[in-house]
Amino acid sequence: xxxVGERAxxxxxxxIAERAGVSKGAVSYALNGRPGVSDGTRExxxxxxxELGWYPNRAARALSAERADxxxxxxxxxxxxxxxxxxxxxxIAGVESELSARSIALSxxxxxxxxxxxxxxxxWWGERRVDGVLVVDLRKSDPRVDELVxxxxxxxxxxxxxxxRALPAVWHDEAAVMVEAVRYVAALxxxxxxxxxxxxxxxxxxxxxxxxxxxxxxxxxxxxxxxxDYSAESGARATRKLLSSPEPPSVIVYDSDLLAVTGLGxxxxxxxxxPDDISIVGWDxxxxxxxxxxxxxxxxxDIVAYGGTAIRHLLEVIEGTATHDVxxxxxxxxxxxxxxxxxxxxxxxxxxxxx
Amino acid sequence: xxxVGERAxxxxxxxIAERAGVSKGAVSYALNGRPGVSDGTRExxxxxxxELGWYPNRAARALSAERADxxxxxxxxxxxxxxxxxxxxxxIAGVESELSARSIALSxxxxxxxxxxxxxxxxWWGERRVDGVLVVDLRKSDPRVDELVxxxxxxxxxxxxxxxRALPAVWHDEAAVMVEAVRYVAALxxxxxxxxxxxxxxxxxxxxxxxxxxxxxxxxxxxxxxxxDYSAESGARATRKLLSSPEPPSVIVYDSDLLAVTGLGxxxxxxxxxPDDISIVGWDxxxxxxxxxxxxxxxxxDIVAYGGTAIRHLLEVIEGTATHDVxxxxxxxxxxxxxxxxxxxxxxxxxxxxx
DNA sequence: GGGCTTGGCTGAACCGGTCAAGCGACTATG
DNA sequence: CATAGTCGCTTGACCGGTTCAGCCAAGCCC
Numbered sequence: 001x002x003x004v005g006e007r008a009x010x011x012x013x014x015x016i017a018e019r020a021g022v023s024k025g026a027v028s029y030a031l032n033g034r035p036g037v038s039d040g041t042r043e044x045x046x047x048x049x050x051e052l053g054w055y056p057n058r059a060a061r062a063l064s065a066e067r068a069d070x071x072x073x074x075x076x077x078x079x080x081x082x083x084x085x086x087x088x089x090x091x092i093a094g095v096e097s098e099l100s101a102r103s104i105a106l107s108x109x110x111x112x113x114x115x116x117x118x119x120x121x122x123x124w125w126g127e128r129r130v131d132g133v134l135v136v137d138l139r140k141s142d143p144r145v146d147e148l149v150x151x152x153x154x155x156x157x158x159x160x161x162x163x164x165r166a167l168p169a170v171w172h173d174e175a176a177v178m179v180e181a182v183r184y185v186a187a188l189x190x191x192x193x194x195x196x197x198x199x200x201x202x203x204x205x206x207x208x209x210x211x212x213x214x215x216x217x218x219x220x221x222x223x224x225x226x227x228x229d230y231s232a233e234s235g236a237r238a239t240r241k242l243l244s245s246p247e248p249p250s251v252i253v254y255d256s257d258l259l260a261v262t263g264l265g266x267x268x269x270x271x272x273x274x275p276d277d278i279s280i281v282g283w284d285x286x287x288x289x290x291x292x293x294x295x296x297x298x299x300x301x302d303i304v305a306y307g308g309t310a311i312r313h314l315l316e317v318i319e320g321t322a323t324h325d326v327x328x329x330x331x332x333x334x335x336x337x338x339x340x341x342x343x344x345x346x347x348x349x350x351x352x353x354x355x
Numbered sequence: 356x357x358x359v360g361e362r363a364x365x366x367x368x369x370x371i372a373e374r375a376g377v378s379k380g381a382v383s384y385a386l387n388g389r390p391g392v393s394d395g396t397r398e399x400x401x402x403x404x405x406e407l408g409w410y411p412n413r414a415a416r417a418l419s420a421e422r423a424d425x426x427x428x429x430x431x432x433x434x435x436x437x438x439x440x441x442x443x444x445x446x447i448a449g450v451e452s453e454l455s456a457r458s459i460a461l462s463x464x465x466x467x468x469x470x471x472x473x474x475x476x477x478x479w480w481g482e483r484r485v486d487g488v489l490v491v492d493l494r495k496s497d498p499r500v501d502e503l504v505x506x507x508x509x510x511x512x513x514x515x516x517x518x519x520r521a522l523p524a525v526w527h528d529e530a531a532v533m534v535e536a537v538r539y540v541a542a543l544x545x546x547x548x549x550x551x552x553x554x555x556x557x558x559x560x561x562x563x564x565x566x567x568x569x570x571x572x573x574x575x576x577x578x579x580x581x582x583x584d585y586s587a588e589s590g591a592r593a594t595r596k597l598l599s600s601p602e603p604p605s606v607i608v609y610d611s612d613l614l615a616v617t618g619l620g621x622x623x624x625x626x627x628x629x630p631d632d633i634s635i636v637g638w639d640x641x642x643x644x645x646x647x648x649x650x651x652x653x654x655x656x657d658i659v660a661y662g663g664t665a666i667r668h669l670l671e672v673i674e675g676t677a678t679h680d681v682x683x684x685x686x687x688x689x690x691x692x693x694x695x696x697x698x699x700x701x702x703x704x705x706x707x708x709x710x
Numbered sequence: 711g712g713g714c715t716t717g718g719c720t721g722a723a724c725c726g727g728t729c730a731a732g733c734g735a736c737t738a739t740g
Numbered sequence: 741c742a743t744a745g746t747c748g749c750t751t752g753a754c755c756g757g758t759t760c761a762g763c764c765a766a767g768c769c770c
Contacts, residue, residue, distance in 0.1 A: 010481065012756055023720050028758060038718060055481025059423065060756035062414035063725045070462075079448030079659060083441040084642045093434030096465045100475075105462045105484060107425075110451045120455075126365060126410025128726095129460060232646045261646055268648035287439045291587045291616055292647065293623035304434060367726055378750050383728060393748060415726035418755045483756095 011052040019048050031056075062128065070105040071095075071314060072130035074117045076137065079110060081231050084258045086286035087303055088136075091158075094307025095134070102315075114139075118147050125153040132318045134158060134310055135167070138203045156314040158306075159204045161325050168323050170310045172330040174204050175211030177299050178253075180333045181281055182215035185251045189342035190279065192222040194249040196238045196259055200227040205255065212253065224249065228259065235259035239266040243278065250342055253281040257288050260296055264338070275340035285334060294337030301331040366409040374403050386411075417483065425460040426450075426669060427485035429472045431492065434465060436586050439613045441641035442658055443491075446513075449662025450489070457670075469494075473502045480508040487673045489513060489665055490522070493558045511669040513661075514559040516680050523678050525665045527685040529559050530566030532654050533608075535688045536636055537570035540606045544697035545634065547577040549604035551593045551614055555582040560610065567608065579604065583614065590614035594621040598633065605697055608636040612643050615651055619693070630695035640689060649692030656686040 013027045020027065022041065029036035030045035031054075037045070062068050073092070075082055082088055092106070099106055107130060111117050121144070124130045132154035135144060145166050148155045160169025185193060195212045198205040209225055216223035226241065228234035235258065242248055243266070254260035260282030264274060272278045274294055282289045285298035309328045316322035368382045375382065377396060384391035385400035386409075392400070417423050428450070430437055437443055447461070454461055462485060466472050476499070479485045487509035490499060500521050503510045515524030540548060550567050553560040564580055571578035581596065583589035590613065597603055598621070609615035615637030619629060627633045629649055637644045640653035664683045671677035 010483070014756075024757080025721075025759075026719060029719090032758085036718070041718080053477075053481065055478055057418070057756050058482040058484050059414045059417035060725090061758080063412070063418055063727085063756080064758045066725075068414065079445060079452075080642055083444035083448065086438040089438035089444060090434060092463070093438065093465050096463070097434075100464055100466070103478070106464070107460045108447070108451070108463055109455055109461070110448050111455070122408070123410055123458065126408065127413040128365070129413050232642050236646070258642075258646070261643070265646045265648040265650075287435055287587050287613075288616070288643070291591070291613070291620045293620040295620075369726075379727080380729075380751075381749060384749090387728085389729095391748070396748080412726050415755090416728080418726080418757085419728045421755075 010057075011054040012057065013054070015052060016045060016048050016054060019052075020045050066128070067318075068128050068131050069103070070107055070130050071099065071311065072107045072109070072120075072124050072133040073136070074109050074111055074120050074133065076111050076114055076117045077230065081258070082110065084232065085230070086257060086288060087284050090286060090303040091136075091307040091310075094304035094309075095311040096307075097304070098308050098311045098315075104315075114143060118144055121148060121151065121153055125151050132156070132314050134314060137199075138162065138169075139201045140203060140206065154314065154318045156310055156317055158310055159202075165325070168313065168317055168325055170306070170313050170326045170328055171204075172301075172306075172328045174207040174331075175214075177331040177333060178208045178211030179215040181253060181299060182212060182219065182221070184333060184335065185253075185279060185281070185339060186219045186221060188279075188339065190221070190251045191342070192247065192249040193251040193253065194224040194226070194242050195253045196235060196242075196255060196263060197225055197227045198230050198255040198259075208255065222249070228255070230256060230259065232258060232262045235262040236266050239263040240270070243267060243270055243272060248278070250277075251279040251281065251339070253283075255283050257282050257284045257286050257296075257298070259283075260298070261288055261292055264292060264296070275338050276343075279339040281339060290336075297336045297339040298334055299331045300334040302329065305329065365412075366407040367412065368409070370407060371400060371403050371409060374407070375400050421483070423483050423486050424458070425462055425485050426454065426666065427462045427464070427475075427479050427488040428491070429464050429466055429475050429488065431466050431469055431472045432585065436613070437465065439587065440585070441612060441643060442639050445641060445658040446491075446662040446665075449659035449664075450666040451662075452659070453663050453666045453670075459670075469498060473499055476503060476506060476508055480506050487511070487669050489669060492554070493517065493524075494556045495558060495561065509669065509673045511665055511672055513665055514557075520680070523668065523672055523680055525661070525668050525681045525683055526559075527656075527661075527683045529562040529686075530569075532686040532688060533563045533566030534570040536608060536654060537567060537574065537576070539688060539690065540608075540634060540636070540694060541574045541576060543634075543694065545576070545606045546697070547602065547604040548606040548608065549579040549581070549597050550608045551590060551597075551610060551618060552580055552582045553585050553610040553614075563610065577604070583610070585611060585614065587613060587617045590617040591621050594618040595625070598622060598625055598627060603633070605632075606634040606636065606694070608638075610638050612637050612639045612641050612651075612653070614638075615653070616643055616647055619647060619651065630693050631698075634694040636694060645691075652691045652694040653689055654686045655689040657684065660684065 013024055017024045017027045026037050027045055030042040109120050135155050135157045138157050138159040145162055149166050155167050157167050157169040160171040162169050197209055226238040228238055252263055254263055260280055264280055267274055267278050274280055282296040282298035285300035289296035289298045306328050313326050368379050372379045372382045381392050382400050385397040464475050490510050490512045493512050493514040500517055504521050510522050512522050512524040515526040517524050552564055581593040583593055607618055609618055615635060619635055622629055622633050629635055637651040637653035640655035644651035644653045661683050668681050
């Protein structure tokens with residue numbers, strides 16, 4: 001009988017070996033489906049293992065196999081913002097769907113800064129806690145890349161490509177879909193268009209800004225870009241600034257769902273009708289952009305699939321069977337109720353009185 | 356020189372021992388701050404460890420110490436809904452903030468069903484992958500509780516208390532804050548009030564419904580409760596049904612931020628002015644309820660702190676120093692722009708034309 | 711029948727830590 | 741001065757797997 005507080009002794013391969021009347025080695029061969037035991041013995045061992053409810057001790061396996069059977073993901077954004085950015089949870093869901101099938105764990109850590117993030121990589125790799133990591137929010141000349149290369153920690157970067165191809169990356173053409181979006185609103189007759197961007201240092205932000213500026217220039221549109229830190233406050237501030245200017249834009253393209261929803265709220269609060277006075281375009285197109293009113297026109301990405309692609313690539317990199325880049329399916333432009341045709345060009349823009 | 360694909364050999368205590376001219380045992384004592392070595396030797400060993408960039412191999416430590424230095428969290432909600440429910444990311448952030456300080460990992464797994472969740476617990480515990488788990492979304496007569504008790508896997512339940520106190524729990528008084536919310540809208544003159552609840556089987560949902568029904572009865576209000584599965588669609592459906600009824604409520608209290616924001620969108624789309632025609636109350640009060648227009652009146656909880664409390668309690672349970680329940684700080688009612696006084700009781704309720 | 715191969719299994723080392731027991735040198739005590 | 745106790749360190753077993761070398765018996769061939 002077990003006493004209070006005593007933890008049940010768990011089954012090991014030695015227990016199985018004893019019961020089956022064979023050696024530990026034979027049990028190991030049988031359980032791993034490797035040659036070295038007869039079919040009869042193998043069957044017997046498997047049956048006993050099932051009866052006893054055996055699971056391999058991960059620590060023991062990790063110690064001799066020198067793999068942790070775990071991957072890591074460090075997120076260096078403020079918790080409050082993270083919680084609101086559906087991107088990450090969907091991304092994690094996609095990662096998980098691949099990992100759980102292989103019974104590989106996902107370790108997640110939230111940190112404050114890139115320096116902390118690097119320290120986590122050092123520790124994780126030093127402790128052999130992970131076999132590899134996914135790196136998000138790639139920056140221009142990112143210090144994490146150098147450190148990961150130095151450590152030799154297998155990694156796949158989300159977004160990219162990475163300078164000098166120092167690390168393999170999974171990415172898609174951000175600029176192209178931005179161009180598509182700009183062309184669409186231009187076709188609706190809009191001529192003044194603004195972009196509320198994410199963090200300037202992020203590579204994917206720069207790529208989108210490039211696409212935005214080249215497309216607006218090509219089409220001869222008035223363009224403006226305001227950077228934010230992805231927080232709701234900075235998004236609200238940017239929107240307020242744009243809408244209070246003497247000649248406000250008639251379209252704002254946001255860099256995330258949170259920014260877009262916040263912008264929608266600010267516009268409504270300021271008495272701008274959406275899309276009559278101002279058209280709004282979101283990015284990522286998680287559920288949130290579909291439940292607000294009006295539902296947001298957005299750049300749609302299958303984020304769950306993106307996560308799956310990324311982690312599958314990481315597993316290949318860990319195996320050593322891949323080091324190249326992978327281009328994921330690119331986003332699509334999905335028009336909804338938050339974008340409409342431009343006002344007729346009489347120069348004035350009717351504004352509803354504030355409620 | 357390292358060849359392509361070769362992984363850097365990482366530093367072990369044997370390397371340190373050799374360098375310091377002492378045995379492995381001495382190094383172990385020194386690095387763990389235990390007696391058994393002189394101050395001079397200890398200093399020398401620590402210096403060498405720092406120079407070499409040593410980190411303890413977690414697998415080795417776990418194998419002999421019989422602890423994984425990891426905690427687990429299984430989420431059994433659909434990925435799309437999870438992504439939109441800021442509660443979980445904030446909760447995870449709170450958990451992390453405590454764990455990272457102790458360099459304990461958090462393993463997260465997303466599953467489809469309670470059965471899958473139980474299977475994950477069996478595997479994790481069998482593999483010694485975790486030392487304990489946090490259990491969310493407690494149900495009435497929850498099969499997970501029995502299984503966790505049977506396994507002997509240390510666990511803390513979020514929400515509760517658990518039947519027969521079979522497992523320790525962290526929870527707060529859901530009914531009381533609901534009563535507070537109902538009293539507030541009653542004081543504004545509202546008499547028809549509806550609740551769009553979460554999953555009926557969840558204990559915290561039942562507690563809130565209890566509080567809702569007892570408060571409305573006590574105040575003599577017309578009350579209605581519609582259950583959902585927390586998805587945006589079911590929330591939209593419930594809202595549509597309520598607002599299309601011959602005598603719609605003038606207040607709807609939602610069970611999560613996602614449901615509330617969705618409800619707001621549906622109300623606006625149906626041409627109901629918020630709060631003039633319909634008042635809306637949200638739950639959890641993450642940032643999302645503050646960025647929409649109008650900002651939502653909500654039940655505010657410090658979810659990050661809630662996560663911190665929960666994981667600290669789990670660590671105590673793992674240590675064996677605690678088995679009792681902990682009552683966390685309860686939510687507060689935060690009025691904002693989405694609730695307003697009831698229309699004067701002329702029996703008619705003006706409705707704005709659909710835009 | 712002897713030599714050779716092959717299948718099926720055992721035994722032991724090993725991964726990198728922890729930790730109890732032991733041991734020599736030094737100090738304190740009667 | 742003999743004995744006991746303490747300090748500082750070493751030795752080696754151990755955690756639960758994996759893996760390699762080796763061994764025995766059976767089968768095959770000539």
